[in-house]
Amino acid sequence: MPSHLERQIERLKSEVMRLGTLAEESVQKSLRAMENRDTALAEQVIAEDRWIDELEMDLEEECLKLLALYQPVATDLRYIVSILKINSDLENIGDQAKKIGRRVLSLCSQPAHGLVFERSKLIERTSWSVKHCLDAMLNLDAELARKVIDVEAQVDELSEALAVQVQNAMGKEPKHIGSLLDELSICSHLEQIGDYTKKIAEDVVYMSEAKIIRHGGIHVPKHH
16 A cells, blocks of 8 residues: 555656646647747737646645655655756746747737748757657656757757847848847747756656766766
8 A cells, every 4th residue: 555655746746747738738839829920829828827837836835845744765755856856847848938928929019020930840849858858757768858858959959050040130131120039039948948858857867767967977876
């Protein structure tokens, strides 16, 4: 029969997956709003971010309560500490989606610049990273988590290449500087979403294998 702590950890797992689903939906909606210049959808993303914020605060409180009440060790401690970090990263992903929503509203309030930027692969890779970091977390799948880390490097490269396209356009089309600055900000928000998926993937590896792989290295914590 599972202990009370085990039941509480299962509940935590369920709640963090619910937060992950909300964050992923927010990203997908913000990207659709951007592609379709859909101001209603952008406003929905901005309004719904409060649900993500509230759930993140509830989860943090629950994690801290479990640490104080049960003083868990080994695997349980590793899991709860990782959930605390992932919780914050998911909230940050939601924040980036909200910022994309705000940029979409700004873009739509200005004359269309009429320029075409190649961003379909960046959008596809960002979406893939968000979905699969959640799948890796749900199944404690370290192999999939490592794939997310590899794909995040592609997100960085693609967002930087898109930023160069936009910066070049600024020099040629100064009359559209306002909307092009919005485009540049969206590049940055997509890159940051990728960064947070990488952090989540690194924590999944830690939860699964007790290996810290941040900063390009592997560190196995010593247990005393």
